Amino acid sequence: MSEMLRAPVEVKYADELDYLASVDTDSKPFSWRLSPRMVRLFVLGSERADGLDRVIPQKWFGDRSFVERSIVTLASDRGLLLIGDPGTGKSWLAELLAAAICRNSTLVVQGTAGTTEDHVKYSWNVSMVIGRGQSRESMIPSPIMTAMEQGVIGRFEELTRSTSDVQDALISILSEKYVSIPELDHDNIVFAKPGFSIIATANSRDRGVNDLSSALKRRFNFVRIPVVTNKRSEAEIVRFRTEELLRRHRIEVEVPPTLLDILLQSFADLRTAAAGATSDDEKLESALSTAEQIGVLEDAILHSQFFGDRALRAETLAGSLMGSLARRSPEDLAILNKYLHGVVEPRAKQDGGGWEDFLDGGRQAIAALS
The missing domain is CATH 3.40.50.300 (P-loop containing nucleotide triphosphate hydrolases)
Structure with a gap:
């Protein structure tokens, strides 16, 4: 094996x-x-x-x-x-x-x-x-x-x-x-x-x-x-499959619950925005599936292991999320930028914590991709 x-x-x-x-x-x-x-x-x-x-x-x-x-x-x-x-x-x-x-x-x-x-x-x-x-x-x-x-x-x-x-x-x-x-x-x-x-x-x-x-x-x-809509079930899926994928790299890591919540909430926010969009140009090309959440989290963990201090941080998670979901330019970048300013920024001011770092990391990623 x-x-x-x-x-x-x-x-x-x-x-x-x-x-x-x-x-x-x-x-x-x-x-x-x-x-x-x-x-x-x-x-x-x-x-x-x-x-x-x-x-x-x-x-x-x-x-x-x-x-x-x-x-x-x-x-x-x-x-x-x-x-x-x-x-x-x-x-x-x-x-x-x-x-x-x-x-x-x-x-x-x-x-x-x-x-x-x-x-x-x-x-x-x-x-x-x-x-x-x-x-x-x-x-x-x-x-x-x-x-x-x-x-x-x-x-x-x-x-x-x-x-x-x-x-x-x-x-x-x-x-x-x-x-x-x-x-x-x-x-x-x-x-x-x-x-x-x-x-x-x-x-x-x-x-x-x-x-x-x-x-x-x-x-x-x-x-x-159906698409998993229960937050607890989706968290279990993301955690289970990510841990399985990381074992091939012999990496055992604990995902902080706060960062997993940020990832799940971000995808939930973007799905809600996609559901309310009136045209395809207002929707991300990504399906925003559970599988894509797993890919974002794996990418962030590997980046932290290879190029960081081995601790998963909100800035790295934001960079992986923006890099994975921004498939079209400028359409997807505009949607993600709108999400950062319209949803994440107010939440960071209200809740602070990881959302502030997530906002900073998202802004840096958008700037690099633009």
Whole structure:
């Protein structure tokens, strides 16, 4: 694991998964490695009432019903589509579910404008085809086909970013549960084994890019992941994910509660301003998601570690926030400057403390970026 920049969930939490499997006495659907109850426990963490002799930490922060509905869907013969705004934890939840269910979260297709039907079904090893002809040995299965053959979970990220022909390729897989290989005369059908399913994710802001057909929608159960609005839950997410990201740098740091409050309040203020904007020019290009808060905090901590005195300060946090959110010039810079003078400055005069330093750091960052 120390040789991986980012270890898959099933590697990172292998000890937990082994432990849960050893105490799991419930029935399991298909070839699942854990029962639905244990899958939920792995994702949402253990409670005293679970009666375990070790604590399982919470890894995804959200409504319990979303996780339960996702697990129930995967235990049926339907695909699961997690849809929501950027940064709501869709991909993280998909990875956690795949790791808990089949101990393999790496069978992933990334949806882009360049994704082709071959990425969903199969392609060919050209040199082997030239030398021996087309055969099952010269075929290169896609991650989805591999998931079918093994009876495990395949993942499809950003489904609505892929073109309609790629999406159509999923329809027969999800409904018929097999893939035909017309190039072969024999052994030309790959059937899905029990346990196969697909977890797809879609960004709700990509609506209109490549909308899903009604036929494909019918093959999925939709679970909509909302933006986290509860300040306490969002603080837990930001703290948990930031600490995870910093461990790769072997950095253990305590984020001062006052600075975390400033970060959360700043994003809340900017979201409120965006909601009241009358045009796109009055909105930041950033989605202002929880994921972006995590990125801002990680950036500020690393800057403090490498170029400061290792203590996270409000000025550094402000600089990271301005640098991360100012993507357009002059539009975003004008919005951030207005926020500093219209919201942060009065708050600094009234509350003082970290807000004064945050204001100074924000002004310096705006000046440098202008």
